[in-house]
Amino acid sequence: MGETVRGRPTMKDVASAAGVALKTVSRVVNGEPGVTPATAARVRAAIARLGYRRNESARVLRRGRTATVGLVIEDVADPFYSTLNRAVEEVARRHGSLVLTGSSAEDPGRERELVLAFCARRVDGLIIVPAGEDHAYLQPELDAGIAVVFADRPPGPGLVLDTVLCDNVGGARLGTEHLLRGGHRRIAFVGDHPSIFTAREREHGYRTALADAGVPVDERLIAMGSLHPARVRADLLRMLALPDPPTALLTGNGRLTVIALRVLAAETPSTTAPRPALVGFDDFELADLIRPGVTVIAQDSAGLGRVAAELLFRRLSGVTGPPELIRLPTRLIPRGSGELPPP
């Protein structure tokens, strides 16, 4: 056959193998009309014989679309974000696209680095869970026409773009009100670092729920900061050592809930000391298997990814209009820990 080609076969190779012009191969590969079934069959045979595969880079160079979207999250290994990731992937798949994913590790520099690397590869669109608050670096990309959707957290000041958020304020309210209804008055809040949007929103929901119930806010019962177990442990121990310790606890995200559970398990061994009631923001697997079951405010992380991706692909399909802001509802799942009565 004498068709030994070095490296990958190209359309040109297929064309000469099939005895047709390059453009005919292109037509067959792309399913364009205007090719006799017989010629098409010859071309397809040559494709199979040579193991030809279209070079997407060359195609992109010509057409401008990569059928790839970029996703920046905090950590692909975190259950909250990996669920979001999966949902984005499913929507992308339905639209014939792949997903480039990167972890920002809550570092604005890495977020920027990832976004620019994605843009350099000319992704069609981006879904960003921002780590930073300054997104000026996005402007040239936006001008160039890239579609961007923010998820879980809004873009920094000066940018108004499609955004999908959870109802953080409402969720935190829900949890706090639930504890108040249970008779608690000393409710602590352990949150993520206040530089994080969702942390601030949840703190706000907590504060307003207390205020609305006429319960004074005790600043000593509010601890926001890093997710280091040591930090959380120290804050919790400090609170529990107060003359009037909290009888209930609201934790600001899934990781904090788990850390708090560990601290409480270590500090209040089963029956001796009274365990504070606990409501955690964000559901997690096995919350039902711990005793007592962990009451949570569930956010729809898959919904976050799905809605953001749908919004993105709608924009990519040419839908214009003002940027949308969508809030996804949260719901309270009582499992026991949030129903513990005050002592």
Added chain:
Amino acid sequence: MGETVRGRPTMKDVASAAGVALKTVSRVVNGEPGVTPATAARVRAAIARLGYRRNESARVLRRGRTATVGLVIEDVADPFYSTLNRAVEEVARRHGSLVLTGSSAEDPGRERELVLAFCARRVDGLIIVPAGEDHAYLQPELDAGIAVVFADRPPGPGLVLDTVLCDNVGGARLGTEHLLRGGHRRIAFVGDHPSIFTAREREHGYRTALADAGVPVDERLIAMGSLHPARVRADLLRMLALPDPPTALLTGNGRLTVIALRVLAAETPSTTAPRPALVGFDDFELADLIRPGVTVIAQDSAGLGRVAAELLFRRLSGVTGPPELIRLPTRLIPRGSGELPPP
């Protein structure tokens, strides 16, 4: 300035804006030597002014490398795989590469689809956790020079490629021996579907541990199949209803462990019926917070991703030699459930 360019600015635009030749811009952008600091500064100014960003697709077309690797796993949302994913991402980052990730959903067709889509985008290399056993479709890609590493499961027959596995047989042995040492003789094994490599290996480890201890294998105590909770539940209930029910249980992966825990929690409410001892293959978050703590055989999912990625980048850097097969050790973490004595 009259530099209004439609769409994204190109090197040509930058060149004319800076009053230099295209190649000079290329030199500056790529940090090549042979440019006066003054000219370089002029070019950089033009780049900033126009918001120029190198088109990676065009670069790829010329150079042949995308600085992108593909990762096919079963599910990006599964903690085992998302941890692996993160480890791959970190290694890729150190090598200046991005990661295209896709979920095969344990479907060989989807695995193939993803791999080919990645190849069409000319990823430099692939890390595959295979869903199928037939990888003939990979041959043209391998011939074209793509680097491939298999992780967690080996390639199908006929292919010998770099592979990183966990010591599944040894791990299952470890768990079974632990239960035997605890005095158990009726040990059940609930595994994943036997079409899955790791499931077969773990079953093998379980069987040989029993055989080595002179304990006869009772086929009624072995249940392998889907990960549907209903299937697992039915199998467990059947075993527990035997005249001589198992006093201990070895579960074949993290998801099965969780399902089994739920079934046992529902069926043996706290103090009434005696709980079988439990050892689970694969560690999971919160295993320590459940009462009793869940004894597991921990596999190093991050190590799997890290070692696979390091192997891949070593190949990409030009290291040749016969394909490597690496086995990562497992270790037993006793937490209570595996130390429950037989009744």
Added chain:
DNA sequence: CTGAAAGCGCTAACAC
């Protein structure tokens, strides 16, 4: 229905 030619944005190989 099929084909020839131009060019997407960049880099490699040479000029100068």
Added chain:
DNA sequence: GTGTTAGCGCTTTCAG
């Protein structure tokens, strides 16, 4: 030091 030229593999345009 800097510029010119060719061409990566494909799609687009326009001729046959």
